[in-house]
Amino acid sequence: MSxxxxxxxxxEIAQAVSSRKMTALAATEAALARIAAHDKVLxxxxxxxxxxxxxxxxxxxxxxxxxxxxxxxxxxxxxxxNLFDVxxxxxxxxxxxxxxxxxSPRDAVLIERMEAAGAVLVGALNMGEYAYDFTGxxxxxxxxxxxxxxxxxxxxxxxxxxxxxxxxxxxxxLGSDTNGSIRVPSSFCGTFGLKPTYGRLSRARSxxxxxxxxxxxxxxxxxxxxxxxxxxxxGPDADDPSCIVQSVEPTVPLLANDVRxxxxxxxxxxxxxxxxxxxxxxxxxxxxxxxxKRTVELPEAARARAAAYxxxxxEGAALHLDRLRKRPNDFDPAVRDRFIAGAMVPxxxxxxxxxxRRWYRAKVQELFQSVDVILAPATPCTAPKLGQVNFTLDxxxxxxRANIGIHTQPISFIGLPVVAVPVPLEPLPIGxxxxxxxxxxxxxxxxxxxxxxxxxxxxxxxRGL
Amino acid sequence: xxDHLDDYMNAAASAMALPLEEAWRPAVRANLEVSxxxxxxxxxxxxxxDVASAAVYST
Numbered sequence: 001m002s003x004x005x006x007x008x009x010x011x012e013i014a015q016a017v018s019s020r021k022m023t024a025l026a027a028t029e030a031a032l033a034r035i036a037a038h039d040k041v042l043x044x045x046x047x048x049x050x051x052x053x054x055x056x057x058x059x060x061x062x063x064x065x066x067x068x069x070x071x072x073x074x075x076x077x078x079x080x081x082n083l084f085d086v087x088x089x090x091x092x093x094x095x096x097x098x099x100x101x102x103x104s105p106r107d108a109v110l111i112e113r114m115e116a117a118g119a120v121l122v123g124a125l126n127m128g129e130y131a132y133d134f135t136g137x138x139x140x141x142x143x144x145x146x147x148x149x150x151x152x153x154x155x156x157x158x159x160x161x162x163x164x165x166x167x168x169x170x171x172x173x174l175g176s177d178t179n180g181s182i183r184v185p186s187s188f189c190g191t192f193g194l195k196p197t198y199g200r201l202s203r204a205r206s207x208x209x210x211x212x213x214x215x216x217x218x219x220x221x222x223x224x225x226x227x228x229x230x231x232x233x234x235g236p237d238a239d240d241p242s243c244i245v246q247s248v249e250p251t252v253p254l255l256a257n258d259v260r261x262x263x264x265x266x267x268x269x270x271x272x273x274x275x276x277x278x279x280x281x282x283x284x285x286x287x288x289x290x291x292x293k294r295t296v297e298l299p300e301a302a303r304a305r306a307a308a309y310x311x312x313x314x315e316g317a318a319l320h321l322d323r324l325r326k327r328p329n330d331f332d333p334a335v336r337d338r339f340i341a342g343a344m345v346p347x348x349x350x351x352x353x354x355x356x357r358r359w360y361r362a363k364v365q366e367l368f369q370s371v372d373v374i375l376a377p378a379t380p381c382t383a384p385k386l387g388q389v390n391f392t393l394d395x396x397x398x399x400x401r402a403n404i405g406i407h408t409q410p411i412s413f414i415g416l417p418v419v420a421v422p423v424p425l426e427p428l429p430i431g432x433x434x435x436x437x438x439x440x441x442x443x444x445x446x447x448x449x450x451x452x453x454x455x456x457x458x459x460x461x462x463r464g465l
Numbered sequence: 466x467x468d469h470l471d472d473y474m475n476a477a478a479s480a481m482a483l484p485l486e487e488a489w490r491p492a493v494r495a496n497l498e499v500s501x502x503x504x505x506x507x508x509x510x511x512x513x514x515d516v517a518s519a520a521v522y523s524t
Contacts (some may be wrong), residue, residue: 212519309500333489343477
């Protein structure tokens, strides 16, 4: 049973449950069995909410038997990065310090919306401490491991999310993305990932990192599953002041719409530098399938990445200033040292970075008057080895941690929607970013769906289990 | 410059009541050097005086 439903998508599980070919409880038990069998290797989960999941699944089966509506994600197991509030758990956000917080009284709003659509929460997932991470490593909980090679990184900071979905323990996981933390693990673990427009999905009752850059979103093994989760989570929410949407714009009905006629270009300049051959190959395959030949330049992308870095390190430091004073030895030392340095960056640079953001945002929006989609690498390379400090590119030794997110940071910096699609290269997959104008998640998902139908992108079966 | 940055780190840590143990100093300094190098890249870019900080997109 567990191996059978591992191959089922969220859409297929929901269909099977709705048509009474499978119970929600059976789908849940299968996910719990997969977690029990494989998480010793992957270390994706920090909490397994088995009792809660069984109760929720039984309630869905009872509702179905009573003829009540059960939602488009009926019986679909999912898990969340452990910075989402889960009722009854302390929201650790990858830290040691937060374990002392009282248990959360209520779920994060996105969990509530997923469960309102019939999904079943099965647990919380490993992540880099306080989300200040691109590797998926964690000194307190141990690293989450890549499902295609457990000696390699998952990418971070939503490392457990990438591992759990890439390893097919669950079909859907939720993550957060401040500078690339959904797209990087999607790339390394071979999953689809959606970072929506800044302000699209509510962040209420999730633990923040950098409020002016934080996004939440889903990871999944198919585009339809990604869109199902995204559609279930959309909607206004007064509890997140940045969530300014007024309406829900469903994307599932649009997925199969023709993508011919879309103006698709490849990001040039900065986005074609500091890349390994596998990233070049992945972008080339996607571009060829879409007939994209034109190249566009995002102006001042290197400066955009620099500004994102400054905002991140200073806002992050501000968030944790008091904890740095009171409990400095309870941080991951590497994270602590970054935050202390961030606290020392003069405020004038932060102001200039936010003003540059306005300029850059306007320039990139001008680009979208002549293109609908921009393609770029999600990461410069496939998953590095756990603990790897440097890699050599064009004969130059570069630090891994600082360079993993160089192609994602200039995009999230101005909140553009992106679907990361996995190109199943051998021996490891790697992602490509499908970037669109603000609020056009529908276009990014349509392009990703078309690529999936062409067989150019796919979440590979886990090779390391 | 090296001494000035150490002086600055000491003063900043003292002003904000932040701990800065000797064992942490090399890593904190290395991180601060990266931040200041990237901040210079932003600082060097000319912007109009009336540009406002970024806001969220309107729908």
